[in-house]
Amino acid sequence: MRIVYVVGTRPNFVKTAPVVAALRARFPEGTHTIVHTGQHYDRLMSEVFLEELGVPAPDHMLEVGSGSHARQTALVMERLEPVLDRERPDLVMVPGDVNSTLAAALTAAKMQIPVAHIESGLRSFDRTMPEEINRIVADEFSEYLFLHSDEAIENLRAEGIAEERMHFVGNTMIDTLVALEERFRAAGTAARLGLQPGSFALVTLHRPALVDGPLLPEAMRRLTELAREMPVLFPVHPRTRKMMEEVEAEHPGLVLSEPLGYVDFLSLLADAGAVLTDSGGIQEETTYLGIPCFTLRDNTERPVTIRAGTNTLLGLDPAAIAGIPAALAERSGERPDPPPLWDGHAAERIADVLAGA
């Protein structure tokens, strides 16, 4: 078995790390080749993550960097093709829904190399989101669709995808969380930052719909107001940092930081009183941990997190941030059961599927 794993962004590393480990263990005679597209390239967004997750150093670095969607996608395709030509894998494994995912799935499909998609079948039904286009294309061209929640089955059926290609294995991002649980529970990151566990809000915002326009300064104003009620910690994604620099403003009371390592970030998530985000992965991690999450988007491709009772969609409206303290006061504080197969063993199930193929 010769497998090429193509990763490009911070969440890709988290989703793929357990799969590389499980498939190396299951196919020790196989060839396992990691390609890093370089979509994320800052040390804090890339190397720090790979090191913490114990992912071996990538075998190929494509160094595509940032750019328009067409350019970034095209550069990955152009640079990946000769790598796949040399490696001639039996399978190309792609995670998630970023531009690197789309580019790798297309390149492999055109070379008639089977594609496996980790986190298949999620749909926001909002094609203004670049990730929605990436998901649809990656699923269409994948031979193995690894589903992390049962709602994906209906989404894929509606697109005419054959049942034999679908494998409901669970959530590999939760595999990583479970594997790191002892470490992040012992990390005490909140206390180190002078924050009382359970008392503070943790914020991440990076999606273009929110940070690339006038909503960002409005969100920052609302966060400053929230900081009068509870400490607010905001590790800032590079895209958001760039946009903030274009708007001169003071943010009294808000604690802004560089992007954090994963163990520190999970430690803060587990200790947060509330989380405000537009990330997909964080909606899932808070569901597993039973932490109240408020999502600043109009929709989510992860309705399973809403049904679990941990996640609330606020809409793409920063004014809704004002309602968070009242919403917290009304919560029961019970930790719900995690969704089916979010149990730390999804990557092993992927290995089972491939071993039986």
Ligand code: UD1
């Ligand atoms: C990408 C994904 C998004 C995912 C996110 C996770 C796409 C379309 N988007 O968004 O789905 O949720 O990753 O973080 O694939 N930049 C840096 N250093 C880096 C990376 C980015 O400075 O290491 C800055 C650059 O200014 C760049 C901007 O961030 O132009 C955007 O980066 P890009 O890779 O295009 O998308 P993300 O916003 O990170």
